[in-house]
Amino acid sequence: MFSLDWIYYAISWILLTWHSAWDAIGVPVEAMVGTNWSWILAIIFLVVTVRVILFPVFVKQIKSQRAMQALQPKVKELQEKHKGDRETLQKEMMELYRKEKANPLMGCLPMFLQIPVFLGLFHTLKRLNPGNSQKTLYGWTIDQFNSASNAKLFTAPISGRFGSTADELARLGANTNTVKLVAGVLVLIMIATTYLTSRQMILKTGWAEDPQQRMVQRLMLYGIPVSLLVSGSIFPIGVIIYWVTNNLFTLGQQQWVLRKFPPLVPPKTGTAAKTGTAARNGQPVAKSGGLLGRKTAQPAAKAPAAAPKAAAPKPGAKPVNPKKGRPAKRQG
8 A cells, every 4th residue: 555654754854854944943832922933934844945946836837837828729719620529639649748748637737746745734733632642653752742632723732633523622722712713713824825826816717718728727616615515624734834834935935936927918819910910010900890900881972963954955946056045157
């Protein structure tokens, strides 16, 4: 059976290293304002460590998303060409991605790589119970284990959960209402920041034309935040601190990377392209009903009015001399 112990050892080592660093600097180990800041900072800088390691992957994610965005006009052409033939459309799109060296799954890679870290922290904090006999597991000393087990955020233990039973919280020496309040507020912040990270990326890069990519975007934007409303109740407070910190780090990192690598603007095609070219060249662009590029119907030029025809003379009447006013010729 595949063992995840190596993840637990790695997460424990990073936590203990940062805790020792803050302890050496002089950050209070004992609770101050009901909070053991050395352990809270250890969790926060666990996020920093992981994000620094994954930063190259994050940059590749942004570049991949820009490449996918640049391919949207070609994707749209394939969708129009193979409308109704989903199997052929998928084959053609996969061939296009292979040819252009674009990977639709790269956008989710950083999140997938962080899942082991999340699971490792979840497992490690879950076992921080004063009654646990395996105190030296994963490289912890007894003193480190006891210190982390008693670590609190505003008097709520970092191993406590919103869904913890009264007996579990009693073993942690925690007040039930306090734990539920702190955990509940953190869960709401976690949901909000998770939504904002996905929304920020979509607003910058736009909605994908590919139905598969659009479905992934909708899942990231709405599905995951909604699922956290339920699953957040089983997360230890320390894990929620990790998640919120990770989201805030992502918001700042995305803003920086998107400024450095701004999203591509897809080229205009058809009438819109002609309109844009004409506007850049200073040529007048006809407008009709507020739509660019549509020629305004010019009214047909009126034909000159025809000269009225002279009325025919009545029978028996003298013919009218058209050269009226001229002197008559003399008779010889």
